[in-house]
Amino acid sequence: MDMKANKKLGLKERYALMTRDLEWDTTYEPMDKVFPCTSYEGIKIHDWDKWQDPFRLTMDAYWKYQAEKERKLYAIIDAFNQNNGHLGVTDARYLNAVKLFIGAVPHLEYMAFRGFSHLGRQMVGAGPRVACLMQAIDELRHYQTQIHSISNYNKYYNGMHDFANQMSRVWYLSVTKSFFDDAYTSGPFEFMVAIGFSFEYVLTNLLFVPFISGAAYNGDMAAMTFGFSAQSDEARHMTLGLECIKFMLEQDPDNLPIVQRWMDKWMHRGARILGVIGMMMDYMLPKRVMSWQEAWEAYYEQNGSALFNDLARYGIRPPKVGQLAAFEKEHISHQLWAGFYQYGALTSFHTWIPSDEEMDWLSSKYPNTFDKYYRPRWEYWKEEAKQGRRFYNKTLPMLCQTCQIPLLFTEPDDPTQISYRDTEYKGEHYHFCSDGCKEIFEHEPEKYIQSWLPAHQIVQGNSFNPGTDPTAPDFDVVGAVFQHYNMQHGRDNLDFDGSEDQKNFAAWRAAATKN
Amino acid sequence: MAVSALRTYVFEPADAEKNFHGLRIVYVGWDKHLMFASPFMLAVTPDSSFGDLVAKNLADAYGAHPDFAKVDWSKVEWLKNSQPWTPDFGKSVDANGIRHKDLLRFRTPGLAGIGGKDI
Helix, strand or coil: CCCCCCCCCCHHHHHHHHCHHHCCCCCCCCHHHHCCCCCCCCCCCCCHHHCCCCCCCCHHHHHHHHHHHHHHHHHHHHHHHHCCHHHHCCCHHHHHHHHHHHHHHHHHHHHHHHHHHHHHHHCCCHHHHHHHHHHHHHHHHHHHHHHHHHHHHHCCCCCCCCHHHHCCCCCCHHHHHHHHHHHHCCCHHHHHHHHHHHHHHHHHHHHHHHHHHHHHHCCCHHHHHHHHHHHHHHHHHHHHHHHHHHHHHHHCCCHHHHHHHHHHHHHHHHHHHHHHHHHHHHHHCCCCCCCHHHHHHHHHHHHHHHHHHHHHHHCCCCCCHHHHHHHHCCCHHHHHHHHHHHCCCCCCCCECCCCHHHHHHHHHHCCCCHHHHHHHHHHHHHHHHHCCCCCCCCCCECECCCCCCECCCEECCEEEEECCEEEEECCEEEEECCHHHHHHHHHCHHHHCCCCCHHHHHHCCCCCCCCCCCCCCCCCHHHHHHHHHCCCCCCCCCECCCCHHHHHHHHHHHHHHCC | CCCCCCCCCCCCCCCCHHHHCCCEEEEEEECCCCCCCCCEEEEECCCCEHHHHHHHHHHHHHCCCCCHHHCCCCCCEEEECCEEECCCCCCECCCCCCCCCEEEEEECCCCCCHHHCCC
């Protein structure tokens, strides 16, 4: 019997059949009841069919590509782990950057998964829904691969044992948690500007390039591998974020001021968070890639200005944070590391004073600021530590109501003056680190009056384990908070110099290279 | 509308004074002394004296700084919520008009920080 085989479908036809052709308008229920989330933010969409799919990938092809990437990733991680790859990193000090990463980033990926799953349900057009669904699965994959890649370090080094619980408890992790909580509780279009555009398109290079290059420079093949594995996903995410911006701006002129405000907000929030990456690049990597200032100039000022020039035809102007960051790029990494150094008794990673050679590198990279404002602090603290008085600040800091970072940033026109902003809302007094954070609050105060500020939560008694009695006469607040954070004092925290990680690494490496 | 939302969106502030078990939050910053990365959050009873706040809370928070012991409190310039202000050390925090989550900044002319560099 002769079989008559139909011609195999082309990619374009397969894509059309498996995405947009699956779409229908509901009739039992009105469409706006089935998709209730796409109108309340004020964004007006007249024709969802005008959405240009930024990439044409069907689900079956997606699974195939992703499975291939997974096989490679796990093969490399297995080899790295079996070969005691952790002893090949430049120095155990490097792993403190990994500890910060595992504390903050996998959770962000997980929340991105939740956010894009929500969009995969709520967007009206089938094109954006399918794209968001794939991105949701990508984000879940990133969350898993990051944890799997880093888990081997957890067998040998301190401070990584309870990252999942610490995310919602520890004071400095509230900064990253609140960022994504804010995005996740926004409407679908704001979420897309926050994560799809500002974070994935504009700022992602500042997170991944420095971190993953930093991993490569410092012999961390585990982190490098998941970075490369995520890279092709990121390229897809970037095109989705940009397409959504263009779609909104082309659909209705009333969308412009809303999109502009979201860009201002999320570029500001994003820049605040990425200061920590700056600190990692300038202070934490034993072998440094580039300075934070250089990274900001390359990836934000140059790449970003090309992007915003392109968007100028829609009436978009560059985000306000650019002006603030033009000043802060020479300061924030120093201010943040000085902050973590002195609060180093309250962290689940180690801190240290930069070596003389590192300070010289900082002087050369920051000729306008390091010697004038920051080196004297390190020299003083170095002398203090030598006298047995390593400086630990034990008083809780004042936090910004919006970004939740301690008020440690200085005025753009005076690097010796802390920047203070405040406002009143319904008879309560609120404080901020910057005009950007104050503006975000004032636009939606009802959201940010709920901020879970860790310093306040401790005093309110919400950072202790069940059964703790804060009224007991011998109550030890710091000890109780540590129990709740599941951190071990003297082991997970304090200076790198003298730490168990430092001693173990030296002993294990000696055993691997000598008899 | 205070927030873009599908339904009515009204919440209690997380940091209302009643949530602090009788304590009042007072923020304090020592200008031009950046050895301390950020200003501090103190929790005091409203009826405690301002003198105690300085002698106990500020000494605990700032005592590690070599300038702190040299501060002449009669010459300190105070700002309350960015306005010039003169505290009465004998009166309570409350009687000094310090409300929940107010910000006190103090300046110590003549004490320019470590190495005279505002640190």
